[in-house]
Amino acid sequence: MDLKLTADERAFRDELHVWLSANVPKDWAERKYDPLEKRFDYLKAWQRKLYESGWAGIGWPKAYGGRAASTILQVIFWEEMAKAGAPPFANVLGLGLIGPTIIAFGSDDQKQRYLRKILSAEEIWCQGFSEPEAGSDLAALRSEARLDGDHWIVNGHKVWTSYGWAADWCELVVRTDPAAPKHKGLTVLLVDMKSPGVDVRPLKQITGETEFSELFFRDVRVPVANTVGTVNDGWNVAIGTLMHERGTFGAGLQVMYRQNIERLIALARSTERNGKPASEDPIVRQKLAQAYAEVEIMRLNQMRAFSKINQTGVPGPEGSIQKIFWSELNQRMQQLAQELLGPYGQLEGPDGYAVDHGIWSYGYLRARGNTIEAGTSEIQRNIIGHFVLGLPRSY
Amino acid sequence: MQFGLNETQQILQTNARKFFATECPMSEVRRIAETETAHDATLWNKFAEQGYTSAFFPEEYGGLGLGLVEMALLMEEMGRALVPGPFLSTLIAGVFIEAAGSAEQKERFLRPICDGRATAAHALLEPNPARDIHSVKMRGGDTISGTKIFVAGAAAADFLVVVAADGAYAVHAGEGVAIQPMPSLDVTRKYYAVTFENAIAERLPNSGNMQRAVDIATLAVAAETVGGMQRVLDLAVEYAKTRKQFGNPIGKYQAVQHMCADSYLETESARSAAYYAGWALQENTPEAALAVSIAKMYSSDAARNVGNRGIQIHGGMGFTWENDVHLYYRRFKANETAFGDATFHRERIASLIIDGVAPALMRAASPLLATQG
Numbered sequence: 001m002d003l004k005l006t007a008d009e010r011a012f013r014d015e016l017h018v019w020l021s022a023n024v025p026k027d028w029a030e031r032k033y034d035p036l037e038k039r040f041d042y043l044k045a046w047q048r049k050l051y052e053s054g055w056a057g058i059g060w061p062k063a064y065g066g067r068a069a070s071t072i073l074q075v076i077f078w079e080e081m082a083k084a085g086a087p088p089f090a091n092v093l094g095l096g097l098i099g100p101t102i103i104a105f106g107s108d109d110q111k112q113r114y115l116r117k118i119l120s121a122e123e124i125w126c127q128g129f130s131e132p133e134a135g136s137d138l139a140a141l142r143s144e145a146r147l148d149g150d151h152w153i154v155n156g157h158k159v160w161t162s163y164g165w166a167a168d169w170c171e172l173v174v175r176t177d178p179a180a181p182k183h184k185g186l187t188v189l190l191v192d193m194k195s196p197g198v199d200v201r202p203l204k205q206i207t208g209e210t211e212f213s214e215l216f217f218r219d220v221r222v223p224v225a226n227t228v229g230t231v232n233d234g235w236n237v238a239i240g241t242l243m244h245e246r247g248t249f250g251a252g253l254q255v256m257y258r259q260n261i262e263r264l265i266a267l268a269r270s271t272e273r274n275g276k277p278a279s280e281d282p283i284v285r286q287k288l289a290q291a292y293a294e295v296e297i298m299r300l301n302q303m304r305a306f307s308k309i310n311q312t313g314v315p316g317p318e319g320s321i322q323k324i325f326w327s328e329l330n331q332r333m334q335q336l337a338q339e340l341l342g343p344y345g346q347l348e349g350p351d352g353y354a355v356d357h358g359i360w361s362y363g364y365l366r367a368r369g370n371t372i373e374a375g376t377s378e379i380q381r382n383i384i385g386h387f388v389l390g391l392p393r394s395y
Numbered sequence: 396m397q398f399g400l401n402e403t404q405q406i407l408q409t410n411a412r413k414f415f416a417t418e419c420p421m422s423e424v425r426r427i428a429e430t431e432t433a434h435d436a437t438l439w440n441k442f443a444e445q446g447y448t449s450a451f452f453p454e455e456y457g458g459l460g461l462g463l464v465e466m467a468l469l470m471e472e473m474g475r476a477l478v479p480g481p482f483l484s485t486l487i488a489g490v491f492i493e494a495a496g497s498a499e500q501k502e503r504f505l506r507p508i509c510d511g512r513a514t515a516a517h518a519l520l521e522p523n524p525a526r527d528i529h530s531v532k533m534r535g536g537d538t539i540s541g542t543k544i545f546v547a548g549a550a551a552a553d554f555l556v557v558v559a560a561d562g563a564y565a566v567h568a569g570e571g572v573a574i575q576p577m578p579s580l581d582v583t584r585k586y587y588a589v590t591f592e593n594a595i596a597e598r599l600p601n602s603g604n605m606q607r608a609v610d611i612a613t614l615a616v617a618a619e620t621v622g623g624m625q626r627v628l629d630l631a632v633e634y635a636k637t638r639k640q641f642g643n644p645i646g647k648y649q650a651v652q653h654m655c656a657d658s659y660l661e662t663e664s665a666r667s668a669a670y671y672a673g674w675a676l677q678e679n680t681p682e683a684a685l686a687v688s689i690a691k692m693y694s695s696d697a698a699r700n701v702g703n704r705g706i707q708i709h710g711g712m713g714f715t716w717e718n719d720v721h722l723y724y725r726r727f728k729a730n731e732t733a734f735g736d737a738t739f740h741r742e743r744i745a746s747l748i749i750d751g752v753a754p755a756l757m758r759a760a761s762p763l764l765a766t767q768g
Binding site (some may be wrong): 286288307308324384391 | 396397398399400632635636644646647648652653655656657659660663664667670671674678685686692738740741742744745748749
């Protein structure tokens with residue numbers, strides 16, 4: 001056990017730090033409060049810049065535009081991005097989920113065709129997994145594809161599709177053998193969102209934003225060459241994708257949480273309780289200390305898990321504790337912010353009496369989604385119960 | 396950067412787990428717990444042969460000079476096995492001697508510990524309204540007088556390290572030292588009230604180093620707690636797999652399964668915090684004190700949660716004396732309050748992160764700490 005950075009790791013961090021200092025756009029501090037739809041082209045341009053300087057997909061193989069960087073370097077990458085206050089990538093799902101899936105399961109032609117355009121954000125990707133009748137029970141999905149010569153004919157309905165409205169391509173899971181048991185008859189297809197018969201309807205969420213969409217497919221023709229992996233083996237491909245959902249991506253999150261808690265400490269100093277700064281109130285101090293400690297433990301849990309990935313090469317089901325930890329911690333931290341701010345916590349917008357551009361009222365609502373998206377807390381606890389602890393499957 | 400254990404650490408962990416499973420199974424724990432002092436000389440000699448009594452002390456006094464991550468690992472295995480008796484109290488007394496004693500005192504007090512010839516105890520809390528570490532008011536000289544309470548393992552100890560307001564003292568058990576049992580929850584590690592009446596005392600000259608020693612002791616308690624949490628989790632999961640109701644193992648039901656998942660999350664989190672605190676203390680990083688308080692704060696609350704779930708999952712069986720979970724539950728309560736509970740450490744964390752100052756863990760002793768170079 002040695003938590004100091006090696007000389008190589010330090011050199012990597014320093015190189016990235018210098019690059020970020022020179023290249024993080026100055027106007028991001030203002031633009032980040034724009035709604036997602038309005039800032040999306042800005043984020044695509046930012047990702048293009050990262051790509052051209054070799055900072056996109058650093059963990060990917062060199063042959064596909066990556067640096068084959070170790071897990072630890074990837075962790076350092078996300079931490080430095082967060083510390084520098086850099087804008088996020090536009091093609092989040094392409095980089096984090098779909099690209100790694102194509103690398104693991106795709107054909108050589110698919111790798112040549114898609115991977116670099118994922119890195120450069122030239123093609124934005126979404127993930128067509130959940131359906132109205134298939135959420136946590138993903139394998140119950142009913143969207144289907146049947147063969148017609150060298151094409152699949154796709155019909156179905158997907159929902160909660162993040163970035164659906166922005167996507168050029170979709171990693172779509174469909175049923176190709178209705179007679180097989182539910183996990184055995186699925187196939188993963190790469191679908192051009194401009195194909196005739198694809199209809200995208202944005203969904204407005206409780207924050208007022210439109211992160212996700214509904215997708216409708218009516219007799220959409222998809223070339224058979226766009227099949228990922230083996231026909232009817234789509235469950236394994238999809239699970240491979242979902243395992244990446246708990247990859248190194250979260251490393252930046254603990255940095256942002258740390259920034260949040262530091263901001264809360266500053267707010268506690270400038271807020272009064274019983275005629276004294278709230279930062280001197282014993283109850284506030286207990287709560288700030290608890291939140292700070294939990295952010296630190298989240299970081300340590302991640303470091304332990306990443307060290308294991310670094311040694312074994314694959315994320316394990318233990319990663320499920322990270323998802324539960326960061327999602328529930330964010331909810332507790334947002335509630336703490338609300339307690340500190342009192343009635344000001346509900347104010348929105350950049351002007352007037354709102355604190356910090358209204359990020360705390362937004363964060364309070366947005367955090368509700370954390371324990372639902374990317375696998376609900378209940379599903380994560382099922383995964384721990386069955387796959388980690390060996391308890392019988394409950395469903 | 397590598398958070399995982401290195402080969403030496405893995406070997407230490409594996410060997411210790413095997414050793415305790417063989418030499419100190421629960422039947423032995425229960426047998427030893429029922430003896431007057433919960434100290435078993437035969438088992439102690441085996442600890443010495445394994446190098447456990449000498450593991451973390453300097454080689455010049457007969458120790459092996461292992462580091463604090465290793466200490467956390469051994470304490471974790473001891474906690475998993477619920478090792479009874481004065482190991483922890485001897486370890487902590489030794490850590491205090493190493494921090495504050497002169498070379499000559501270390502030779503006299505540490506070497507017998509390393510050799511397995513001596514057990515020891517540390518005496519901190521006093522019977523006054525300050526129910527935490529801030530209660531220290533006793534003062535010493537060539538002799539020392541006053542009462543210390545919650546002194547673990549005192550009846551078996553050859554000597555005691557007494558933390559007073561004006562420094563730390565070594566006192567031999569014997570004349571002027573009266574030891575009374577304090578019946579309490581943890582039956583495997585017994586507490587005593589120790590009254591000193593003009594007992595001959597030796598001042599440890601470097602008491603300014605006690606802060607770090609207290610941090611090491613605090614880590615040892617947190618790490619031991621992690622091991623107990625793992626064992627209670629294992630017991631609960633095993634029971635949930637075998638106990639059937641309504642035709643199914645109860646672990647098939649999500650109400651039970653999710654309790655197990657939560658205990659897993661808290662156990663792994665407490666482990667991450669304890670290992671990191673060990674590393675930070677060993678490397679003397681600027682965040683070491685904070686890391687120790689985070690580890691102790693988290694394990695204090697989390698062990699209680701894991702213990703509550705462990706009993707609940709066992710149902711009526713969990714409420715019986717025969718079932719092992721309550722023995723851990725008792726140890727958890729003792730460890731929760733030893734060297735500062737969660738509330739105490741949250742305030743220490745708050746001082747560090749809000750006020751930017753490191754409060755002395757023993758506030759009463761801080762004038763003393765300030766005078767030492």
